[in-house]
Amino acid sequence: MLTCGCGRWMHTEGIEERMDGSAPAWFVRFECCGCHWKVGAEAPVDEAAKLADRLMWTDEARHVLDRMPPYVAPLVRHDVEEFARSKGQRVVTFTLLAQARNGGTVAWDHDAEQRLNNVPGPVRAMAKVELERTALERGQARVTIALMEEVKAKYFGMAAKG
Numbered sequence: 001m002l003t004c005g006c007g008r009w010m011h012t013e014g015i016e017e018r019m020d021g022s023a024p025a026w027f028v029r030f031e032c033c034g035c036h037w038k039v040g041a042e043a044p045v046d047e048a049a050k051l052a053d054r055l056m057w058t059d060e061a062r063h064v065l066d067r068m069p070p071y072v073a074p075l076v077r078h079d080v081e082e083f084a085r086s087k088g089q090r091v092v093t094f095t096l097l098a099q100a101r102n103g104g105t106v107a108w109d110h111d112a113e114q115r116l117n118n119v120p121g122p123v124r125a126m127a128k129v130e131l132e133r134t135a136l137e138r139g140q141a142r143v144t145i146a147l148m149e150e151v152k153a154k155y156f157g158m159a160a161k162g
């Protein structure tokens with residue numbers, strides 16, 4: 001645990017999944033309960049998971065939950081947290097959420113995957129998450145070309161081009 005300059009404990013306030021490096025890492029945010037000073041640290045997933053002081057959702061997983069209808073979200077939240085506990089996980093990640101809801105991670109159609117590989121690196125990680133998130137929200141187990149076209153138009157404001 002971290003201690004703030006004011007002498008109080010700092011609790012974990014949020015976790016962001018980072019996919020831009022070579023190995024998966026999390027950016028963990030801490031906040032002091034006393035003076036509300038905030039600090040963040042990036043760490044490999046194994047180490048970062050140990051920093052969570054309670055059952056937490058990453059921003060990426062929470063974002064999916066936030067977009068669900070208000071009458072569904074509490075039920076999903078409960079089920080997913082039960083699933084996390086049964087797996088001995090203290091952090092609900094985007095992937096764990098997908099496993100809890102679909103019984104597996106989101107798969108990619110071969111042609112959709114190939115098209116993703118043509119997307120420039122920095123944008124690719126974002127596009128990948130956005131597409132898997134959309135598939136997940138719809139209860140679709142796969143990312144397809146059709147979904148890519150749709151998401152491209154919706155989020156990137158581009159006309160669908162070959």
Ligand SMILES: [Zn+2]
Nearest residue numbers: 004006032035
């Ligand atoms: Zn403080």
